[in-house]
Amino acid sequence: MNTQTTTSGSGTSAASDAFDQLKETVGDVTVTDPKMCARNVDVFYGDNQAIYDVSLDIGNNEVIAMIGPSGCGKSTFLRCLNRMNDSIPSCRVSGDMSLDGEDLYSTSLDPVLLRARVGMVFQKPNPFAKSIYDNVAYGPRIHGLASNRAELDDIVISSLQKAGLHEEVHDRLDAPGTSLSGGQQQRLCIARTIAVSPEVILMDEPCSALDPIATARIEELIDELRQNYAIAIVTHSMQQAARVSQRTAYFHLGKLVEVGSTNNIFTNPQHELTENYITGRFG
Amino acid sequence: MTNPTDDSKQVAPRKDSTSIVKRTLARRYAAEKRFRFYGATAIAISLLFLVILLGSILVKGLPAFTETQMLIDVTLDAKTLGVEEGASEQELRSANYNALIKKSLREMFPEATKRKQKKELYKLVSTSAEYQVRDSLIANPSQIGQTIKVWVLADDELSALYKTGGLTDIANVTHTRLSEQQITWASSLNEQSRLKKQFNATFFKNGDSREPEQAGIRAALMGSILTLLITFLLSFPIAVATAIYLEEFAPKNRWTDLIEVNINNLAAVPSIVFGLLGLAVFINFFELPRSAPVVGGIVLSLMTLPTIIITSRAALKAVPPSIREAGRGLGASQLQVVTHHVLPLAMPGILTGTIIGLAQALGETAPLLMIGMVAFIVDIPTSVTDAATVLPVQVFLWADSPERAFLEKTSAAILVLLVFLIVMNAAAVFLRKHFERRW
Ligand SMILES: Nc1ncnc2c1ncn2[C@@H]1O[C@H](COP(=O)(O)OP(=O)(O)OP(=O)(O)O)[C@@H](O)[C@H]1O
Ligand SMILES: [Mg+2]
Numbered sequence: 081m082n083t084q085t086t087t088s089g090s091g092t093s094a095a096s097d098a099f100d101q102l103k104e105t106v107g108d109v110t111v112t113d114p115k116m117c118a119r120n121v122d123v124f125y126g127d128n129q130a131i132y133d134v135s136l137d138i139g140n141n142e143v144i145a146m147i148g149p150s151g152c153g154k155s156t157f158l159r160c161l162n163r164m165n166d167s168i169p170s171c172r173v174s175g176d177m178s179l180d181g182e183d184l185y186s187t188s189l190d191p192v193l194l195r196a197r198v199g200m201v202f203q204k205p206n207p208f209a210k211s212i213y214d215n216v217a218y219g220p221r222i223h224g225l226a227s228n229r230a231e232l233d234d235i236v237i238s239s240l241q242k243a244g245l246h247e248e249v250h251d252r253l254d255a256p257g258t259s260l261s262g263g264q265q266q267r268l269c270i271a272r273t274i275a276v277s278p279e280v281i282l283m284d285e286p287c288s289a290l291d292p293i294a295t296a297r298i299e300e301l302i303d304e305l306r307q308n309y310a311i312a313i314v315t316h317s318m319q320q321a322a323r324v325s326q327r328t329a330y331f332h333l334g335k336l337v338e339v340g341s342t343n344n345i346f347t348n349p350q351h352e353l354t355e356n357y358i359t360g361r362f363g
Numbered sequence: 364m365t366n367p368t369d370d371s372k373q374v375a376p377r378k379d380s381t382s383i384v385k386r387t388l389a390r391r392y393a394a395e396k397r398f399r400f401y402g403a404t405a406i407a408i409s410l411l412f413l414v415i416l417l418g419s420i421l422v423k424g425l426p427a428f429t430e431t432q433m434l435i436d437v438t439l440d441a442k443t444l445g446v447e448e449g450a451s452e453q454e455l456r457s458a459n460y461n462a463l464i465k466k467s468l469r470e471m472f473p474e475a476t477k478r479k480q481k482k483e484l485y486k487l488v489s490t491s492a493e494y495q496v497r498d499s500l501i502a503n504p505s506q507i508g509q510t511i512k513v514w515v516l517a518d519d520e521l522s523a524l525y526k527t528g529g530l531t532d533i534a535n536v537t538h539t540r541l542s543e544q545q546i547t548w549a550s551s552l553n554e555q556s557r558l559k560k561q562f563n564a565t566f567f568k569n570g571d572s573r574e575p576e577q578a579g580i581r582a583a584l585m586g587s588i589l590t591l592l593i594t595f596l597l598s599f600p601i602a603v604a605t606a607i608y609l610e611e612f613a614p615k616n617r618w619t620d621l622i623e624v625n626i627n628n629l630a631a632v633p634s635i636v637f638g639l640l641g642l643a644v645f646i647n648f649f650e651l652p653r654s655a656p657v658v659g660g661i662v663l664s665l666m667t668l669p670t671i672i673i674t675s676r677a678a679l680k681a682v683p684p685s686i687r688e689a690g691r692g693l694g695a696s697q698l699q700v701v702t703h704h705v706l707p708l709a710m711p712g713i714l715t716g717t718i719i720g721l722a723q724a725l726g727e728t729a730p731l732l733m734i735g736m737v738a739f740i741v742d743i744p745t746s747v748t749d750a751a752t753v754l755p756v757q758v759f760l761w762a763d764s765p766e767r768a769f770l771e772k773t774s775a776a777i778l779v780l781l782v783f784l785i786v787m788n789a790a791a792v793f794l795r796k797h798f799e800r801r802w
Contacts, residue, residue, distance in 0.1 A: 164692060169615055196694035206685035209708055218703070219693040269689070276693060 106350045107340040111139035111327075115280055115310035116161060116198075121175035123156050123165070130156045133175075134336040136329055138280065143302055143311045145321035145342065148331035149357065154314045155203070157331070158282050160184075161312065162198035163191045179280070196223055199278030203285045203314075205265035207257030207272075212249050215257040215268055216240060219276035235275050242304070243271035244297035263290040270298065274305070281305065283313040287320065299324050318358055322346050330354045420781075424774030430563040430576060431522035432514040433488060433552060437467045437496055439507050448507055455501055460493035464515070472548055483545050487552075489516035489576045516565070517558065519575040519768035521549050525558055538767070566775065570741040571757065575768030578761070580779050582740040586656055586751030587725060587783065590736075593660020593747055594724050598667040599717055605668075606675035606713075611701050630669035637666045638733030646734060654735040654750040662730045667720035674716025678709040710798040718791040722784055728755045754780040 110117075114137040123131035130153045138144055138161075146154045156165070163184060165171040177184040184194060196219075208215050216236045219225070226232035236253075240246035245267040249260070257268055266289050273281060283302075287295040302311060302324045315321050321328055321342065328345040330338045330353070338345065338354040349355040377383075441448055443466060444458040468484050469475060475484045492515035499513050500506055517525070520541050524530055529539070530546075530553040541549065552558050569579025605626075613619045641662035645651045651658050682705045690700035731737065736752050737760070744751035752760070754776060761773040 162692070164688065167687070167691065192694050192696050194694075195692060200692040202685065202688060202692070204685060206683075206689040208686065208689060208704055218690075218695075222693070222695055222699055222703075272689075272693065 105135065105336045106338040106354075107344075109135045109137060109336070109339050111137045111142070113140045114138065115140045115180065117176070117178050118157075118161070119176040121157070121160065121173065121177060123153070123160060123174075124170075124172040125168070126170040130334050131160075132334045134331075136336060136339065138310050138312050139327075140310050141306055141308075142327060143306050143313060143325040145325035145328045146312065146314045146331060147316070147318065147321050147328060147357070148337075150316075151333075152331040153334040154331050155284050158200075158284055158312060158314055161280070161282055162195050162200055164195075164200060166191060196276055197278055198280040198282060199273040199276055201266075201270050201273050201281065201283040201286045203288060205262060205269050205289060207260070207265050207268050210257060211254045212240075212257050212260070212268060213253040216271050216275050219272060223276060225276070239271040239275040240268075242274055242301055243267045244294070244301060245271055263294045266290060267294065267298070270301070278309065280310045280312070283311065285314050285316060288316070295320070318346070330357060332357075417781075420774045420777050423771055424776075424778045426523075426526050427566060427771040427775035428563050429526060429560045430565060431517040431525045432559050432561055433517040433521075434512055434514055434557040434559075435464065435467050435471070435488070435492075436510055437463050437513055438510040439463065439500055440466075441507050444507075446507075450504075450507075452501055452504070455504060456497065458497070460496045460500075463496060464488060464492050472551075480544065483542055484548065487518055487521055487545060487548060489518055490574055491516050491577050514559070516576055519766060521545070522576055523768055523771075524549065525553065526560060530558075540767070566772075570743055571739055571752070571760070572741065575764075575766045575772060578769070578772055580754070580757065580772075580776055582743050583752050583754045583757035583776070584779060584783070585744050586659075586736070586740065587753040587780075589656035589744060589747050589751060590659040590663060590731075590753055591721060591725060593657055594663040594667055595717075595721060597661065598664035598671055598720065601664075602668050602671035602717075602720075603675055603713060606672050606679060607701055607706070609672075610676050610679040611705065612697065626669050626672055630673060632666075633729075634666050634727055635729040635733065637662050638730030640665070641730060641734045652748050652750070654738045654740075654752075655748045656736075656744065656751050657747040658734050659731050659736050659751075659753065660747065662734060663724040663727060666727065666730065667724050670720035670723065671713070671716050674719065675709070675713045678712025678716065679705060681712065682708045707798060711795040714791050714795050714798070718788060721787060725753075725780070725784060725787070726755055728753075728759055731756055754783065 116138040118137075119135045121131055121134045122129060134157060136144075136157075146158065148154055159165045160173050160177060161184075165173060173185065179189070179194065179198065182189050208218060210218070213236055216239050217226075217232050220232060220235050226235055237246060237250075240249065245264060248264060249255070249268075257265065260268060266286060270283075270286065287298055290298065299320065302313065305311060313321075313324065325342045327339065328342045329336055330345065330349075330351075332353050338349065338351045340350070345354065346358060349358060440463070441450075443462045444455075444460070446454050446458045450458075465481075465485055468487070469481065472484055475481050495515045496513050499511065520539060524539050524541060524546070530550045539546070549558075565577060566579045568581055569577055570582030572578040609619060609623065641658055645658045645661055646653055651661075686704050686708065687700050690704045691697075695703065731753060737756050738750055738752060739760070740750060740752045742749070758773055758776045758780065761769045761776060
């Protein structure tokens with residue numbers, strides 16, 4: 081065991097030096113038309129720090145991709161953006177985060193309202209134990225977005241269509257959501273999120289359970305949604321990041337290493353760690 | 364065994380691995396077979412005991428569901444009754460029917476002349492016979508002066524002998540408190556077809572009685588139903604609310620840990636302690652009525668609460684956290700997440716816990732003895748403040764009675780208790796199915 085770590089460690093010792101020396105994020109973290117802003121965010125799980133001093137803007141009408149090795153804190157950062165981490169007792173967040181200039185963690189912004197405005201699609205599909213229809217209708221129902229059944233039907237059907245699921249399920253809307261395949265379930269979860277008409281959509285590896293066709297459909301959808309929403313997507317697929325995003329942020333061990341236009345990051349990365357990662361040289 | 368620090372790593376598959384696996388395969392299957400055998404044996408043994416238990420209770424208890432009636436000819440003589448012709452119903456009610464029955468018995472068996480003989484003769488019918496005669500007269504008051512045939516309840520000893528077929532073979536009668544003379548009379552009644560078996564409705568209509576043939580389960584059954592109703596109404600909402608609060612809302616800190624430990628301890632407290640508590644607090648301090656289902660229900664719900672809380676918490680814990688995340692991610696409040704998504708999924712488990720708790724409560728005697736629910740209850744309780752007893756206490760009381768006929772009543776009461784339990788479980792299964800169908 082010991083010999084193994086030394087041998088593999090020697091290969092990346094230059095990179096770990098680069099990481100230790102990392103003080104500031106390379107590239108411009110701000111955008112001209114920000115929807116959400118994060119400044120100097122630290123996140124702790126108990127005594128373990130998962131996010132170190134991350135600042136990042138999410139602009140209107142843009143898709144920002146977050147990439148980085150497993151365990152580097154992408155999900156953690158994403159979950160802070162709609163306060164999903166509140167429910168983890170050991171989790172502590174410091175720094176400033178805002179939506180349209182409103183402080184996320186101030187008392188004036190209700191977390192329930194925040195989550196209606198900042199929707200989330202999770203890594204693992206998690207449909208409710210309800211029918212397909214009720215899964216999608218749930219959000220509009222609790223928020224009172226539809227005044228009658230016809231309006232609700234409209235919302236449900238258009239959300240299912242946008243998520244590319246309608247054709248497959250239109251004849252069994254009252255079948256349980258859990259009876260769908262994994263990929264279908266994920267699209268159901270996306271439909272469920274869009275049905276609330278959030279302003280920002282956070283997606284945590286939404287396509288990890290999907291086949292290439294469904295993935296393409298989701299990516300198309302993300303592109304369409306960009307016209308009206310701000311979108312942050314975590315992905316392990318470099319190609320996907322390149323295809324759907326305008327900006328890309330590279331995380332490493334809890335730090336935001338580099339941000340820039342997707343084009344620049346993939347063709348001309350500034351930081352050694354970023355380069356190692358996207359060229360697949362990273363251990 | 365390969366050395367884990369061995370540097371010469373084998374990347375290519377071992378050539379002999381198939382044969383090695385094959386060799387161990389037989390052993391593994393044998394182990395599995397043994398395990399299955401043990402499991403099947405365990406189930407067979409427990410089934411056997413269940414069958415023996417149920418069988419013996421059934422054999423002992425079933426006779427209690429039939430009773431013996433005796434046909435007597437009664438002359439409704441106004442003078443013996445002590446009423447005038449055309450008497451009001453009120454007068455007829457308080458008339459002396461006992462004298463009539465005695466007279467008709469004497470007419471049937473004129474050889475009974477001595478005091479002792481007469482007394483033995485009168486003992487062949489139940490003391491409730493007079494009510495049967497009275498009722499048939501009141502139903503048709505114009506019968507006064509006529510001789511009518513009435514089926515009246517036979518005495519329990521005679522009944523036991525008749526039901527076991529002892530009257531057809533009177534030479535070999537054992538186990539009876541009837542005298543030889545009484546047995547002769549009884550068999551002559553049998554020969555004249557003046558005895559019949561019928562379904563024992565009395566058992567389900569009456570409360571307890573000193574006379575076995577008149578003793579019924581109704582009072583105890585009602586007592587059990589009322590007590591359990593109170594138990595359910597108190598413990599279910601409180602326990603579920605507690606479980607939801609502790610599991611979904613309360614911060615996890617030293618206080619909630621302490622509460623959790625105490626709830627677990629409470630589940631292990633001997634039930635009689637709850638009875639003492641009920642006596643001291645609810646009866647002596649709050650002055651609630653003694654022997655009443657309301658106090659029994661409160662005491663039993665104290666006992667049931669920890670069971671339901673613990674199982675409900677386990678059921679809530681078993682709901683995947685991703686469901687909560689999904690709800691919260693859509694902007695549902697914590698309470699909405701719980702009521703819309705978590706609770707429906709946890710409901711089957713919560714119901715199972717509730718049924719286990721209630722089944723325990725149903726079979727509980729000790730705490731109820733402390734609060735006086737061990738009384739001799741003749742009147743059927745109709746409200747939760749009436750004096751009552753419950754099925755297991757009734758079993759206990761009857762098992763303690765010297766009369767042989769109470770033996771079968773005891774088993775019959777156990778059967779009623781079991782049926783009650785089965786009905787309760789069936790209700791739970793039905794509800795569980797109902798909730799499970801909603802995924
Ligand atoms: N609930 C939690 N409690 C304690 N530590 C956690 C918790 N969730 C995440 N962490 C820790 O925080 C760090 C970042 O985790 P995170 O889930 O954000 O990684 P990630 O970048 O999303 O990884 P992946 O690509 O595998 O999803 C990890 O070291 C992880 O162990
Ligand atoms: Mg993640």
